[in-house]
Amino acid sequence: MKYPTILITGASGQLGKSFNKLSIRYNCEFVFADRLLIDFSNLQSITEFFNKNTVDLIINCAAYTAVDKAELEQELAMKINAEAVALLASIAAQRGIFMIHFSTDYVFDGKGYVPYSIDHSTYPINQYGRSKCAGELAMLSTDALDGVIIRTSWVYSEFGNNFLKTMIRLGNERKEINVINDQIGSPTYTDDLATFILANIQHFTWQGVRIYHFSNEGACSWYDFAHGIMELSNIPCTVKPIPSSQYPTPAKRPNYSLLDKSKIKEDFNWSIPHWRDSLKVCLTFLTQKN
Numbered sequence: 148m149k150y151p152t153i154l155i156t157g158a159s160g161q162l163g164k165s166f167n168k169l170s171i172r173y174n175c176e177f178v179f180a181d182r183l184l185i186d187f188s189n190l191q192s193i194t195e196f197f198n199k200n201t202v203d204l205i206i207n208c209a210a211y212t213a214v215d216k217a218e219l220e221q222e223l224a225m226k227i228n229a230e231a232v233a234l235l236a237s238i239a240a241q242r243g244i245f246m247i248h249f250s251t252d253y254v255f256d257g258k259g260y261v262p263y264s265i266d267h268s269t270y271p272i273n274q275y276g277r278s279k280c281a282g283e284l285a286m287l288s289t290d291a292l293d294g295v296i297i298r299t300s301w302v303y304s305e306f307g308n309n310f311l312k313t314m315i316r317l318g319n320e321r322k323e324i325n326v327i328n329d330q331i332g333s334p335t336y337t338d339d340l341a342t343f344i345l346a347n348i349q350h351f352t353w354q355g356v357r358i359y360h361f362s363n364e365g366a367c368s369w370y371d372f373a374h375g376i377m378e379l380s381n382i383p384c385t386v387k388p389i390p391s392s393q394y395p396t397p398a399k400r401p402n403y404s405l406l407d408k409s410k411i412k413e414d415f416n417w418s419i420p421h422w423r424d425s426l427k428v429c430l431t432f433l434t435q436k437n
């Protein structure tokens with residue numbers, strides 16, 4: 148086993164919980180760290196953890212993900228998404244630990260009209276995006292670090308809070324909801340991302356830091372996603388398409404943030420499910436849970 152002990156930070160988040168759910172299939176020791184064990188807003192807590200523990204691989208799922216709140220809590224977002232990532236990266240580099248980290252489609256400005264390639268220039272348009280971008284740069288500029296930044300988008304799962312769960316709640320409360328149809332991207336089911344990583348763990352061995360993109364296949368707007376959620380959950384709520392101008396939010400979102408996944412599919416010979424197929428799978432788990 149290449150990596151006998153794997154640290155998963157942000158263990159109580161959506162992606163962290165998918166890793167937990169899928170980890171039973173793998174024969175390694177997983178250390179699931181929530182914020183009580185490692186607090187990313189307190190750098191000392193990161194250092195203390197590594198002074199007491201030895202791990203072979205870091206999968207960093209911890210992040211500040213409240214996009215609108217980040218406009219007001221810029222410092223906290225930067226601390227968790229950039230400063231803590233920089234420290235984690237430097238510890239990983241010093242100890243020769245491979246580091247898997249996640250970033251977002253929100254590092255792009257959304258002015259594109261073809262899927263964003265891994266080397267497209269970043270230009271975030273909100274504070275969350277800026278903090279994630281700073282985290283990427285910290286990793287890329289850490290000497291002797293081996294690792295990967297996997298940018299993903301519109302993450303949802305049966306765990307935690309996400310767009311899927313908000314739509315189901317609103318759909319059950321209202322006869323009609325308005326959802327933006329001029330922001331285009333692709334949803335990502337956490338199980339698909341976590342499965343990809345766990346199944347390929349032995350291949351994460353290169354030197355230096357690479358960037359990859361991962362989301363489900365297909366493109367949609369938030370309106371298409373919401374419409375699909377109502378349809379596949381049999382919720383009789385009408386979803387009305389609206390322009391972003393009719394749904395003002397504190398943080399701007401990119402209008403187009405589809406990720407080009409060709410590199411990850413080629414390098415790992417991996418096929419990724421279409422977002423509608425994964426949505427069906429997730430809805431089955433959600434129904435079992437409730």
Ligand SMILES: NC(=O)C1=CN([C@@H]2O[C@H](COP(=O)(O)OP(=O)(O)OC[C@H]3O[C@@H](n4cnc5c(N)ncnc54)[C@H](OP(=O)(O)O)[C@@H]3O)[C@@H](O)[C@H]2O)C=CC1
Pocket residue numbers: 157158159160161162163181182185186187188189207208209210211212227249250251252279298299300301302303307308
């Ligand atoms: N959610 C999305 O739509 C997208 C997410 N991503 C990226 O994917 C990764 C995983 O995201 P996802 O699982 O969806 O995010 P979640 O918000 O579901 O989970 C984030 C985790 O980070 C933890 N966390 C927050 N603050 C701290 C802190 N101070 N110390 C330690 N842990 C902390 C949270 O803890 P607690 O549970 O206690 O709050 C939570 O467990 C992140 O890097 C995110 O930026 C990328 C694109 C889209």
Ligand SMILES: Cc1cn([C@H]2C[C@H](O)[C@@H](COP(=O)(O)OP(=O)(O)O[C@H]3O[C@@H](C)C(=O)[C@@H](O)[C@H]3O)O2)c(=O)[nH]c1=O
Pocket residue numbers: 212213214215251252253299300301302309310313317324325326327330369394396400
């Ligand atoms: C609830 C709601 C949202 N919307 C719009 C607002 C927004 O443009 C879009 C998505 O809303 P949310 O606030 O749920 O999603 P948001 O927090 O913007 O999601 C983002 O989270 C971060 C962490 C990421 O990294 C991104 O990839 C992306 O997933 O849907 C509606 O149009 N109608 C509604 O009723």
